[in-house]
Amino acid sequence: MSFLTPPTTSAFGERLTLHYDPGLKRNRFNQIANAIAAFFAALAVVPLFLVLIYVLIQGGRLISLQLLTQLPPAPGLTGGGIGNAILGTIIVTLIAAMIAIPVGVGGGVYLSEYARNGWFSRFVRFGNDVLAGVPSIICGVFVYSLIVATRIFFDQSYSAMAGGIALSVLMLPTVIKTTYEGLLLVPQEMRMGAYGVGASRFVTITRIALPAAFTPIATGVVLGIARAAGETAPLIFTALFSPFWPDGVFHPIATMSVLIFNFAIMPYEAQNELAWAASFVLVIMILGANLLARWISHATRS
Amino acid sequence: MAAQRYRSLKAVNPSLNAVAETRAEIRWNVHADRHQTRMRSAPSSDAFTLRRRPPQEKLIDIGFRQLTLLLAASVGIVLIGIFLTVFSGAKEAMATFGLKFLTTSAWDPVNEQYGALIAIYGTLVTAVLSLLIAVPIGLGTAIFITEDLLPRRLREVIGLLVELLAAIPSVVLGLWAIFVMEPAIRPFLSLLHRTLGWTPFFATAPQGPGTAPAILILVVMVLPIITAISRDALNQVPIELRQGAYGVGTTRWGAIFNVILPAAVSSIMGGVMLSLGRAMGETMAVTMIIGNSLNFSVSLLAPGNTIASMLANQFGEADGIQVSALMYAAVVLMILTFVVNVMAQWIVRRLSLRY
C-alpha cells in the first residue's frame, strides 16, 4: 500500500523504454554472432554437397549394366567394370557382420543384463571405448600379423576371410555399445513382468528385453555395417585386391574401397573413371543404409 | 559413433506381445510334457507341471550367461591381442633404434636406417591444425542447429546433412581431394606462398599433394563428429537452465556464452579429444593427398607424411627390419590415440557438472 514505487535508487543504468533497439551493443553483438554461426553451418554443409555432386556426376554418368557386371580392364586398356569389387564388398562385409553381430550383441547383453558394476564390466566398457578409438589401419596391421603372415587358413596369406575379420574388429565396439545402450533403455518393469510369470533369465532376455530393444540395436548395427563397408585401411593388406571374380573366401578378393584407392592413384584415365564409378556405387549403398537406419528408428516410433 | 541417439524406446507393443507369447509357450510346454511328468509324481495341481524348473532349463540359463560373458571378454582379448601383436612386431626395431627412432628422420630401406620423426610430426601437425579449424566451425554449426535461430525443420535438415557427411567413406573423400579439391584450392595456396612465403610454414611452392590439402580433408572428416557431439551436449543442457539465463535478462548469445556453453563444456571437450584421436588415426584420405614424402619439411605446402599413411603405403611390401620399424611407428600411433582417447573419457567424467 505504501511502497508503490519500484526501486529507483539503484546502481543500474536507466531503463526507460521496452523497445528493441538494434543499435545497442548487445543487440549488434547478437546479430554478428548469428551471422557467424550461420556462416559456419553453411561451411559445414558445403563439402557434403560438393562431394556428392562430383560423385553423382563423375560416377553416375558411367553407370551401366556392363560396368556393374564386368571385370576391371588391365592397366592401359579401357572398358570393363567393377562387378567383382561390388560382389567382394558384399562378401567381406557379410563376413564381418556375421562375426561382429553375434559377438557384439552377446557382449552387450552381458554388460547390461548380467554384469554388476565390478572391475570386469568396467574393464570391458573401457576396453570397448579404447577399441573404438584404435585407428583402423592398426586393425589391419593386427589381422595381417595374426592371420595373413601366419598363413593360418589353409596356408593362404591374403584372403577375404582375413579382410572380413579385420572389419569385424572395427564393427565390434559399435555393436556392443549399441546393444548395451539399447538394453539399458528397456524399462526394468518389463523384465519384472516376465520374471513374474516365471520366465527364466534366458527367456526374459531373448524374448522380452532384446525384442524391446530391437529398434536401437538394429539402427546401430545397420550404421556399423555401413561404416565397415566403406573402410579401406584394414583391407589393403588383408583382403588385398584381385582383378578376378571372387574365388572362395580364402583367396584375395577385390572390394570397392580398395579398388578406389588403387585406381585413383594410377595414371590411367580408364582406371580413374572406374574409381569414380565405384565411389558412386559405394556412396549410394552407404547413404541408402544410413537412410534405412533412420527409417527403422522412425517407422517404429509411432 | 556419436551420431546415434536413441531417445525413445518404441517397441513397447511388440514386447507386450512377447510377454503374452512367452506365457503361451510356457502353457504349450505344460501340455507337451504332461504325459512325462504325470508319471513322476502327483502334484497338487495337475495343470502346472513346470513349477519345478527342469534341469535343462537351468543349464541353458547358466550356459547362456557364460556364453555372453565369453563374448564380452572378447573385447578385452582382441584389445590385448592388438597391443601384444604390434608390440612384439616392434621389438626388433625398438632394440635396434631405441628412442632415437622418435627424433630422427632417416627412412632408408637400403641402409636399413629408420626414424619416424617426419611421420610423427606430420601426424601431430595435421591433426592439431585440422582441429583448430574444425572446432569453431563445428561448434558454431552445433549452436546454429540447437538454438532457435531457424525453424525446427530446417535445423533438422542441416543436422541430417552433417551426419550424412560423416557417412561418406574416407577413400571417396580422398578421391575427391585428389581430383577436385586440390586443383581447386591450389591458387589460394599459391597466394599464401607468395604473401607468406617468408615464414617457414609456407616456404615452398604448392605442387599438388601436400600437408595443407591433407589438413583440409581432415577438417571435412572430423567436422561431423564435432558437430554431432556438440549438438548432443547442447541438447542435454536442461531447459530450466536456459530459462534461468533468459529470466535474468540475457540475450541469446549472452545465454549461450555464459550459461549454455559452460554447462556443456565437458562433453564438448570430450568430443574434441575423440576427434583428435580420429584425426591422428585417419588413413585413407590423408595418404591419398599428403604426398607421402620421406623428406622433412616444415612447410605446410610441401608433401608430408603421417604414421597411418606410412603404414598404408609400405606395410604390404615391406620385409625384414622395415616391417618392425613400421610396427614401431604403429606402436607410437597407438599410444598417441590411446592417451587421447583415455583423456577424452576422463574429461567427460571429471568435468561433467551435476544438474
Place this chain on the structure above:
Amino acid sequence: MSSPSPSSVASDVCMSLQDVTISYGSFEAVKNVYMDLPRGKVTAFIGPSGCGKSTVLRALNRMNDLIPGCSLKGRVIFDQHDLYDKRVDPVEVRRRIGMVFQKPNPFPKSIYENIAFGARINGYRGDMDELVERSLRKAAVWDECKDKLKESGFSLSGGQQQRLCIARAIATEPEVILMDEPCSALDPISTLKIEETMHELKRSYTIMIVTHNMQQAVRVADMTAFFNAEAVEGGTGKVGYLVEFNETENIFNSPSQQSTLDYVSGRFG
C-alpha cells in the same frame, strides 16, 4: 477489482492482461483472461494442474517465446507498453520482470558468480560484493553461503539452490518477480524460509506466485486468482480460464463462484 476493465489502467496497476488467449500450436491452453495485477502486492495464482497458471505466468515476461509454437492473442500492458508489441525487446522485458522457476536452476558457476552474472549483464556499476551479500541475505541464504561463495552453485542443497535462484532474481532489482511454484520441490523448513523472504520482498517488489498450496496462498498473498479448466466441444484438451480474481480473504472466505468454493474447500482438484 474483479470486473474486467480492458481500457482503463489505474495507476496502482502494475500489469494488466486484456483478453489474453495463449495457445500451444493450435491448442488453446488458456482463454480470454482479463486481470489487473496490483503494484507492490503479492498475487497468487491457484487452480488445478493443467489449467494454465504457469502458461499465464510465463506470458508476463515473454518466457513463452522460448517454447516453439506458443503464441499469444490479446494484450499484456506493463509500464504503458504492450509487451507483445513487435517493437518490444523481450530481453528488456525480462530485465525488468524477473523470474524464479519451479525447479532450482543455478548456473554452472560459483555461488558468487550466479548472483553477479545477472547484475553484470544488467549493467550494475555498484559494489558487487555488497550486492551479492545483500541479495543472499534478502533471500535468507547468506548464512549457508557466506563461507563458500567460490564453490559451485550445485554444491548447495535443493532448498538452498532455490533460495540462491531467488537471490539471483533479486540481484538484478527487477520491478516484478514471477515465481512458479517456487516451493514445490522443497522441504517444509525451506518453504517457510522462502515465505518469510517473500514477505520481506513485497515491500519493494510486485510478486506473482503460482502455488498449489492453499495455505501458502493465504499466508503470503494479498490477491488471489483462481483458474480452472474445462473440456470444450471439439477441443483436443481442457481449456483454462480465469474464474475469479479478488482479495485473498474474499476468495477463501466468500468466493462468488461455486467452483472456487469447491476448490478452496478441497472438494475437488
